[in-house]
Amino acid sequence: MNYLDLFSGAGGLSEGFARMGYKGIAHIESDKSAAETLETRMAYYYLKEDNKLDVYREYQKIYSLSLRERKEKREKFMETIPNYIKNSVINCEISYKNLLPIFEKVDKQLEINNEKKLDLIIGGPPCQAYSLIGRSRTGSNNHADKRHYLYKLYFEFLKKYRPKVFVFENVPGIYTAKNGKIFKDIQEKFDEAGYNIKSYDFNSFDFGIPQNRKRVIIMGFKKGLNVNNFEYPENKRNTYIVKDFFYDLPSIKAGEAYKDFKYKNKPTEALLNTKIRDKKDLLTHHISRPNNDRDLKIYKIAVESWNEKNERLKYSDLPYELITHKNTKSFLDRFKVVAGNLNYSQTIVAHIAKDGHYYIHPNIEENRSLSIREAARLQSFPDNYFFEGSRTSNFTQIGNAVPPLMSEYIARWIKKLKII
Known part of the structure; x- marks a missing residue:
């Protein structure tokens, strides 16, 4: 099974699917440091499969160096990684003007991986425009935030690649953004694209993660597929302090x-x-x-x-x-x-x-x-x-991420459905 990851960030959502054996065809992320983090993670999986994790652990030691020295060491390290692995990370803003070039790169990655189609699309547009905290910070200017409508670009990828399943992640504030108009339009757009959607209110804590983190996960399934509701993991709430x-x-x-x-x-x-x-x-x-x-x-x-x-x-x-x-x-x-x-x-x-x-x-x-x-x-x-990247960038990447452990449970459940 393969997937395309949109608005990838540092790769928290992708990590869960990679752990479950899904093949990452491409990951699209606009932030340079986050894209490099993803590139390094893809190198990790390549070296793991090749029984060369000692090479990866040696690379990790660059953390004791300055940012300039790290950059030099990183360039040498990435020279040892095949291009098709590095090219799976597309450092580019997802926008209407960039759609065609992105499609071309994704198509190229499918060809290189001998895949005729995408099985799955995952990802979630930046949530700041929807979150209650984000709205309070932007105040009256919130209505002009273009990030409100990034879901329409997600929709373009569904139209282009027609995967059987998609996973769309965001914050609970998406339900009430623009007085509910955003979520209603999302439902209509996905229905128009030929998908039945199921919306779930997840808390990371219920998946064994030591954090109170509420998220909305919208899963879309091609019409005609008979899919039951998500099976929550039993007795997995975090019990450790x-x-x-x-x-x-x-x-x-x-x-x-x-x-x-x-x-x-x-x-x-x-x-x-x-x-x-x-x-x-x-x-x-x-x-x-x-x-x-x-x-x-x-x-x-x-x-x-x-x-x-x-x-x-x-x-x-x-x-x-x-x-x-x-x-x-x-x-x-x-x-x-x-x-x-x-x-x-x-x-x-x-x-x-x-x-x-x-x-x-x-x-x-x-x-x-x-x-x-x-x-x-x-x-x-x-x-x-x-x-x-820098300390500041690292914190941003982590704060914006989907917890990998929660993503892994989603990936496992989809795998059990045997519809891909």
């Missing part, structure tokens, strides 16, 4: 980067059962952003409040000298601890790239926000997933 996912990581302070590749402890049951860590893994991306003294004082107060009293810090309750925002009536949870004693964290979103105030580490001794690797683990990305 968040600390179980951080236990093996060395302690670091704000602004520090751990580059020794070694873990502090053996992997916990939580890490092994969620496929986040393997005994042969190297530790990369365990780096935290720096903070000023005022923020670090607030972090300590927030952690003390949670760890000692099980209470969330309200911004308005801070000492006067630590309050810098005029607004003390709303957004009072702008500083929030990732509770180590709960089974889930708050939703990891792309805003984590701008500051870590909403993602404070539960260990008061470390006094920092989450590292890149910790955020990736809360999304269920495996430790062997190598994120390319």
Whole structure:
């Protein structure tokens, strides 16, 4: 079975299908760093199939180098990867003017892979225009956000390739965007394209992921196919606490980067059962952003409040000298601890790239926000997933991603249907 991945991001949705043995014909992503992350992941699967994961692990060690040195090493590494693997990642914006060139590249990839058709299309347009938080940030300008209508481009790929199945991922806000007009139009467009759709409200937590992350998954099936409702995984809700996912990581302070590749402890049951860590893994991306003294004082107060009293810090309750925002009536949870004693964290979103105030580490001794690797683990990305680009870009890629573990369950269910 093969698939085309649209609006791919760093490849969280694609990862679940790759794990289940689907062949990625092409992945289309406009962000350069995210596209490079995808390219590296495709190289991982190529080397894994060729029993050369030692080559990949050696490549991971470039994380100890500067960005300039990494770029040089990456170029040499990618020279060893076949072109058809590298060309499966198309770094291009999906737009009407780019449709024909993209179609040509996808067609070429089908030809190279000796495939006559696409079995499956997956992906989800950027969700910021639909999310409630995104709407609050853009305010009155939200109506002009062109991202509202990117689903129409998804529709163009369905018309062109006519796969039996598609998977469209987004946020719950898609139901109410433009007073419900967007979702109604989506239903009509997919019906017009010849698909019956089933819409599901998923929470990552129900798939064994230590995060409260609600998402809408729309699955489309060609009319005429008899498909029952999605089978939710039984007894898979995450029962481990968040600390179980951080236990093996060395302690670091704000602004520090751990580059020794070694873990502090053996992997916990939580890490092994969620496929986040393997005994042969190297530790990369365990780096935290720096903070000023005022923020670090607030972090300590927030952690003390949670760890000692099980209470969330309200911004308005801070000492006067630590309050810098005029607004003390709303957004009072702008500083929030990732509770180590709960089974889930708050939703990891792309805003984590701008500051870590909403993602404070539960260990008061470390006094920092989450590292890149910790955020990736809360999304269920495996430790062997190598994120390319800067620290800021890595956080953005992770915050925008679909948790791979949830994607894997979707891919497994579709495979069981035996309709492709």
